[in-house]
Amino acid sequence: MAELFFQGGGEIERRDLESHLSSLCQLENVGILLGAGASKSAGGMVMKEIWLDFKARNEPKIPILRDKYKLIRQQEIEANSVNIELLIDEVLKNKNVIDTWQQDSTELQDLLVELYRSVTKAALLVDSDFPKLHVGEKEKFDKHKNLLEKLISNRQPGQAAPAIFTTNYDLAIEWSAEASGINLVNGFSGIHSRTFQPHSFDLGFRNVNAVGEARFGHYNMYLYKLHGSLTWYQDESGDVIECNSSKAYQDFINPLVGEGSFNDKQRLIYPGANKYHHTIGFVYGEMFRRFSEFLTKPQTTLFVNGYGFGDYHINRIILGALLNPSLHIVICYPELAELSANSQLENGLSPAQQCIDKIRKMQLNQVTIIGGSDAYFDNFVDLIPKPVLFPKNSAVNVIAEALNNLGSTSKGE
Incomplete structure (x- = not known):
């Protein structure tokens, strides 16, 4: 797959792209928006694969969705382009009406x-390993750990901690941050009952023993899960709770995945119309508000990776934010070369492709688009400037192993 790098209206060389990324990492505010494609190398599925999984188990039921309720079209079925999140939303709406x-x-x-x-x-x-401890130490999360370490180590004294925005429900970021010793602020606070408290996003960590500029080092990152998480559920009182992976797997996930068992007492939060109601709506609304607010800040960089521009609400926020003259956006889109060819086809571009094409044709200097193989998550992480504070991907593990060996040596003396 050919490499393509565009800034504004023109193509740029790889050397210029690397220099540009290095400069962007030094801006006052740095964030990244991750979609399903960013978790694929760690074992996740993109939208097409989710639909194929559903379709393989429910082929006889497809006519119910297509013919009886007209929620999907034959063209989408044949192209395997059904948006599962939108379908869940429509099924839930129709069910509520019938009820x-x-x-x-x-x-x-x-x-x-x-x-x-x-x-x-x-x-x-990670399938059945989901409830286990230290999952982030698995090799499949090396690139996620590398990304977090690079983002946080490129921060300068006095600058804001990096922000991670994701549409994914998985725990790739949480597990990776834990393995790298990075504190995550995700909107939930508490020890035994972690409830959603939005003011926690306005807090951070600092070293109380440090003086001078070292006092303003970064010890945390902010995580905004725009579409929820596998470990969020709503209790009987309506509060949104974050539980550990073991409880989520035992109480909610395994009964559903293993047995197809789901009932009203299983309060795991899924995408759909319910996300805009009651307490759930408050949580999602706060996440999106923070995303919009981040993009309006001066001297801000947003990297976009693994996101296919299939969410209308997020697309509107990104397009509107381009009015901020000091916002710089780097979009990773592997199929960039196919846009021009597809636009000439009879059916034209999909809504998601139209959004990307619109951004490209705006030819704004504040937008950089990476196409080809470098746009995939693992390769994109390699493009981000090499960190200083974390010289190796496995720095935490190397240090821990050295300390263990030191202890063993002492006992042997």
């Missing part, structure tokens, strides 16, 4: 459970 009429909604409930099942399988990443 209001006090009619039987069993067939939609069964389809909803199967959709939830596919979405959950796509986000597990």
